[in-house]
Amino acid sequence: MLYYKLLLIVLLNAKSIKPPTLQGTYKADYGKDAFKILQIYNDVRHHKTYFYMELNRGAPSYNSGAFYGEMAATAVKNHFTYIYKELGGGCKLSFVRSHNRIVVKTVEGSCPFGGNVYADALYDLISSKNPQWFIDRKGQKIRFNKTPPWKYIF
Structure with missing residues (x-):
């Protein structure tokens, strides 16, 4: 009985722990x-x-590309995946966070980023703030919470 009382006290006094997220802005710089x-x-x-x-x-060449999507958590801590299913595409990206970095890898298929442009890289965290918007390649300010990926038109 004493064990259960102690356990209850510990649980009531414990701080709530938020699950880890990947939120933030990251950059891989190549010169x-x-x-x-x-x-x-x-x-x-x-x-x-x-x-x-x-x-x-x-x-x-200055080849470039951009993409907006939704990722899903996997069973592994700090590991998220993205599967590009639109237009029958076969692209699967893996996002793995380690400290202040994210490793992005193409796990399967070909991803739609333009000629010889790949997402694969080690990205360093430059801001841990949850970004509210991004500026797309047309110069438009796109709010994440108002325009989910399936409503966005490149």
């Missing part, structure tokens, strides 16, 4: 013109995680 930006928005109210990526290969 003068080449970069990869990753913004991850955590929608606590709807239990969704959205991401926007903008990638640029730099000189000499």
Whole structure:
């Protein structure tokens, strides 16, 4: 009986622990013109995680691409996946957080980022704030909570 009372006291006094999220802005820098930006928005109210990526290969081709999608948590802590199903695409990305970094890997298929432009990289955290919006390639300010990926038109 004493054991249960102690357990109850510990549980009542314990601070609530939030599950880890990936929210924030990340960047992989490859020199003068080449970069990869990753913004991850955590929608606590709807239990969704959205991401926007903008990638640029730099000189000499300056090939670039951008994508907006929703990712899902996996059974592994700090591990999220994204599967591109639109238009019959076969792209699967893995997002794994370790400290202040995220490793993005193409796990399956080909991802729609443009000629020889891949999401794969080690991204460093530059801001842990939950981004509320992103600026797309047309210069439009897109709010994560107002325009989910399935409503956004590139």
